[in-house]
Amino acid sequence: MEHLVIIGNGIAGITTAKHVRKISDMKITVISAETKYFFSRTALMYIFMGHMKFEHTKPYEDWFWEKNRIELGFGKVTNVNVDENLVCLENGQCITYDKLVVATGSVSNKFGWPGQDLPGVQGLYSYQDLQLLEENVKYTNHAVIVGGGLIGIELAEMLHTRGVKVTFVIRENLYWDNILPKEDAALVSRHIIEHGIELKLATNLKEILSGKNGRVRAITTDKGEEIECQFVGLTPGVSPNISLIKNTKIETNRGVLVNDYLETNIPNVYSAGDCVEFKATKEGERNRFEQLWYTGRMHGEALAKTICGERTKYERGIWFNSAKFFDIEYQTYGFVSNLPRVGEKISYWVHNSNKRSLYLVFKEDTRSLIGINAFGIRLRHEVFEVWIKQNKKIEYVLENLGEANFDPEFFKKYEEEIISKFNEENPGSNLKLKTKHFSVKKFITKISV
Numbered sequence: 001m002e003h004l005v006i007i008g009n010g011i012a013g014i015t016t017a018k019h020v021r022k023i024s025d026m027k028i029t030v031i032s033a034e035t036k037y038f039f040s041r042t043a044l045m046y047i048f049m050g051h052m053k054f055e056h057t058k059p060y061e062d063w064f065w066e067k068n069r070i071e072l073g074f075g076k077v078t079n080v081n082v083d084e085n086l087v088c089l090e091n092g093q094c095i096t097y098d099k100l101v102v103a104t105g106s107v108s109n110k111f112g113w114p115g116q117d118l119p120g121v122q123g124l125y126s127y128q129d130l131q132l133l134e135e136n137v138k139y140t141n142h143a144v145i146v147g148g149g150l151i152g153i154e155l156a157e158m159l160h161t162r163g164v165k166v167t168f169v170i171r172e173n174l175y176w177d178n179i180l181p182k183e184d185a186a187l188v189s190r191h192i193i194e195h196g197i198e199l200k201l202a203t204n205l206k207e208i209l210s211g212k213n214g215r216v217r218a219i220t221t222d223k224g225e226e227i228e229c230q231f232v233g234l235t236p237g238v239s240p241n242i243s244l245i246k247n248t249k250i251e252t253n254r255g256v257l258v259n260d261y262l263e264t265n266i267p268n269v270y271s272a273g274d275c276v277e278f279k280a281t282k283e284g285e286r287n288r289f290e291q292l293w294y295t296g297r298m299h300g301e302a303l304a305k306t307i308c309g310e311r312t313k314y315e316r317g318i319w320f321n322s323a324k325f326f327d328i329e330y331q332t333y334g335f336v337s338n339l340p341r342v343g344e345k346i347s348y349w350v351h352n353s354n355k356r357s358l359y360l361v362f363k364e365d366t367r368s369l370i371g372i373n374a375f376g377i378r379l380r381h382e383v384f385e386v387w388i389k390q391n392k393k394i395e396y397v398l399e400n401l402g403e404a405n406f407d408p409e410f411f412k413k414y415e416e417e418i419i420s421k422f423n424e425e426n427p428g429s430n431l432k433l434k435t436k437h438f439s440v441k442k443f444i445t446k447i448s449v
């Protein structure tokens, strides 16, 4: 019987295993050094904030794996030998595979700052990081978080809920303005400050200083400031975890290099999830990284078919993502650049509460929708997916906004405001709301034609 070995039991590795089991009887072993059972990494913050217990973050009961004949190995893989099809663990055990999937995830970035390895300094990625945070918070009245991405803001919220004073040090001019348009970045930055977080913008960490007890006591910045603190959270992004693979014959660059079928340069070795680097297929394109929960799941779904003999290209479809910044939900569909690109036009609406906004990007010539960012308004994924694919014009999108609204009763009052603002800013435009309510029946008929 063929043996599939998967290194990494995150969303990418586990989705691959589950989907292979749906189609095939092959032997499946999943190995991880973090936790024996798969858990939802995105829910780590809720454990810390007391909303959930670790047990609740496991999407499957412990009996599921045995019932589905997915063997779980707990231990660190220290060597992969692709000539002999062998995977060896720290405890000396070696396992032979016929097919191998590398799904080793990411590691938190550290940029060689003096003091970055002091007690009281850490990143937030793994379950072990969460345990360390529980320990570190015991010593902490004032925390500094360095690096303003999605994990940084989660860590700020987590510590804030425990009554810790938080200073958020980021090098950008506004929170996440390397990704978000300045209007959106300003909205989130204001929200962070409203929550009592001290936000230090355009500031770089210089050094982390230790106290008499050997733990962190302060940081210094490139603005000449010294900030007293007992904890430093380093959250300047993540990188593919390829330390295991680097010294093998599997080709790597910043990640494990794969084609669009998630195949590596070694015929029976594949890779999926955060650790992969997709090789560019067209001239002028750059290699791609996809370090998200839902893309990891989609990698696993496509890869399972390829492993079972139905070679399947991974196709991401329309880009989307979502997050929560304290109380404000964020969704993005399609392509929204932080700075408008040539040939793009913007329509922006913000509610006077400063907690809800829509940022729509469309083509100046054809007026077709390219992307949308929504804050504080929940949109229907399936509607935007179709509208962007079908190149719907901005006028159509605005007139039919009700169809895309997830909570029509709650949010419909904003639709009128959004459309009036567009009419005011576009002389000659006299758009009127058409659809007030989402109709599943109508929508299904529409997408099936």
Ligand SMILES: Cc1cc2nc3c(=O)[nH]c(=O)nc-3n(C[C@H](O)[C@H](O)[C@H](O)COP(=O)(O)OP(=O)(O)OC[C@H]3O[C@@H](n4cnc5c(N)ncnc54)[C@H](O)[C@@H]3O)c2cc1C
Pocket: 007, 008, 009, 010, 011, 012, 013, 031, 032, 033, 034, 035, 041, 042, 043, 044, 045, 075, 076, 077, 078, 103, 104, 105, 106, 124, 125, 126, 151, 154, 241, 244, 272, 273, 274, 275, 291, 292, 293, 294, 296, 322, 323
């Ligand atoms: C705090 C936090 C919040 C997040 N929130 C979101 C969110 O809201 N939305 C979103 O889309 N994404 C979010 N992400 C990102 C998302 O969680 C990741 O993209 C996703 O979990 C990656 O899945 P993966 O299967 O590729 O890898 P991982 O989940 O990292 O799994 C890889 C596993 O492989 C194991 N492993 C690595 N090397 C070895 C080895 N040598 N031997 C044995 N085991 C090994 C690791 O220990 C790990 O358990 C968040 C990430 C973090 C850290």
